[in-house]
Amino acid sequence: MRIGLSRRTRTAVALLTLAALTACGEQSAGSAAAAPPPTTSFTENGVTVTLSVSDWHASKGTLTAVFTPEEKGFHLYSTDLPLTGIEGVGRPTAMDVSGVLTADGKLTAAADVRTITVPGVDAPVPVYPDGPVTTTLPVRADGNGEATVILGYASCSTEQGCTIPVADRPVRLRLTDDGPSFAAAP
Template sequence: MESSVMTNFSLWSPTRAGSRRSRPAAAFAMAVVSVAALSACGADDEPAAGPLPATKFTKNGVTVDLRVAEWKAPNGTLEVTFTPTDEGFHLYSADLPADGVEGVGRPTVVALSGAITAAGEPTASSSVSNIRVPGVKSTVPVYPDGPVTLTVPVHTDGTGNAAALLTYASCSTAEGCTVPVEKHPVALHVTDAEVAFSGH
């Protein structure tokens, strides 16, 4: 291939055919070299990673999206986004007591069991504020109205079945609260290569 390129370039060089014909030939030669260089680089590149495992469901006024992110076995993160289906509703803080404040609300919790464990504390995409709820003496910690994402660092211990257990409740100061969801299971399966959702 190299000798063919050089021969064609030589035939159209300024000394034989003049400068008007040398430019297309030079461009052609550079294009051939560029294609060869790109092909050589592509041979060493690793194939792009496919889409990461994800799933979603809607229950009691909240749509929940789960996604495995930044996965490099055996570590990664689990991102869980809770989105109220109606405007003006919020989720409660993950630090809320398990039975709420004076019975009002439920903490937003992502618990793990089986072959996946939490490798650290979850972080929330939104800050917490304290609000007053009619009939409740203490303030109640909540996230702002709308969606909130909890990101949990995770670690796999071998392979097998696992589950994310989700607890949450949405509430509106104007319209009241939805029925709490407690420990709703979302099944996962862990192999040496990946973590995949298998139902909920």
């Protein structure tokens, strides 16, 4: 006596197996696409800085830094502020790169610049509105290896004064064939 599956049952099993394999493939592809961009953060002198690298393709991407003052009522200075400020007041919000990573464009900020007057300073001082400021820098890699993101900023409040400026704050980044990754925080 021969026991076998009907043609309809065999077809149903084959379709279910194919559906299961396809779902596994879609889940794997979806998992890879959903991987978050490399990110790191630190807090220094009243500001939390969150760095990430996004849109990494063919050794190019975008480096994003979000500068968030810890206290309400604090602002950051414009990226266009001179290095020594206006009459010595303020320090620019800055991001640059070195090592195997180079800038592939200009640093931009996703906030409108406004000016404030500071007692004892004749010229207006360009600042961003109080709160977080997001900056972006297009970058490209000249091969695999070590890179450094170099940050600078200062935060101030018209009522509470300023925090100590941060200049040339390094954050280490490693570039491999798999893409960029931040070094573990010390």
